[in-house]
Amino acid sequence: MVECVVKNWQGEQVGQKSFDLRVAKETTAAHVVHRALVRQLNNARQGTASTKTRSEVRGGGRKPWRQKGTGRARAGSTRSPLWRGGGVIFGPKPREFDLKMNRKERRLALRTAFAGRAEDLIVVEEFGDQLSRPKTKELVAAIARWGSEPGNKTLLILPERTENIYLSARNIENLKLMIADQLNVFDLLHADKIVITASALEKIQEVYSD
Template identity: 80%
Template sequence: MSESIVKNWQGEQVGETSFDLRVAKEETAAHIVHRALVRQMTNSRQGTASTKTRSEVRGGGRKPWRQKGTGRARAGSTRSPLWRGGGVIFGPKPRDFHLKLNRKERRLALRTALVSRIDDLIVVEEFSEQLSSRPKTKELVAALARWGAVPEQKALLILSAITENVELSARNIENLKLIPADQLNVYDLLHADKIVLTTSAIEKIQEVYSG
């Protein structure tokens, strides 16, 4: 059971909330989170890097000089990897870097990563209605500072549902990332200095990831 205070739009404490998520055992927690992080970063690789071998490089069909009698080293093609403009030895080719991790393990890693950041969690009330009818980046930056997430720190804002007004207000804040509660990932949870959640986002996380 994890407990945290709840702040309002002005940054004042208005209550407390708690959430209960099953996490990995202490002796295996670091391992399962590390596996999930490596999987996410590896699966984000495109794997499209490609080089040409000597058989794929254009040209080099004619033997540059006769085999014997010139005093130079024998050569059969100007596209040898030893030559300028030649092919590449053991260069990268398109490949699939995909790593598999069971769904239960992925969710266990997410819950463990989130609970491990309990000291950096900031829980706030729903604030979409507090923003003016027009998107205001300045108002959201000021609110984050009142909550304890200063502009110099990397902040992760987790909402149960992202409204257009909040999205437009947040998209131009340099160190802020906005994600919905049902699309958590280990990298963002570990990368952020501060994690800001709404009370409804906590309920959504418990609904989606509890198990």
């Protein structure tokens, strides 16, 4: 069970909120989270890097000079990997980098990563009604009042997308907006501070509790 202080729009403490997520054992937690992180980064790779072997490079069909009598090293093609403009030895070819990880293990890693950031978690009240229209400056000021410095990488987690908050947040440097049921390990670990609304915390508890 993790206890968190809840802050209002002005940054004042107005209550307590707790959450309880089943996480990995201490001995295996780092391994599980690391696997999930490596999987996410690998699966994001396009795998389209490609080079040509000597058989795929255009030209080089004729022997450059005769085998003997010239005093030069023997050569059979101008597309040898030893030549400028030649093929590439053991170069990259298109491939899949995808790593497999079962659903239970992925969710366990996500819960473990989230619970591990408890010290950097800032729980706030719903503030959608405070932004009657998109206002980036007001949101920046509120995040500072909540305890995240302007230079910090901040992850803002909401229960659902709200247009005014989205439009206010999209142009703020070092701020990433995320919906509670679309979390990923990389963003949880990458952020310096995680700002989450009380209802988003309940949604995380509901969605990822199994």
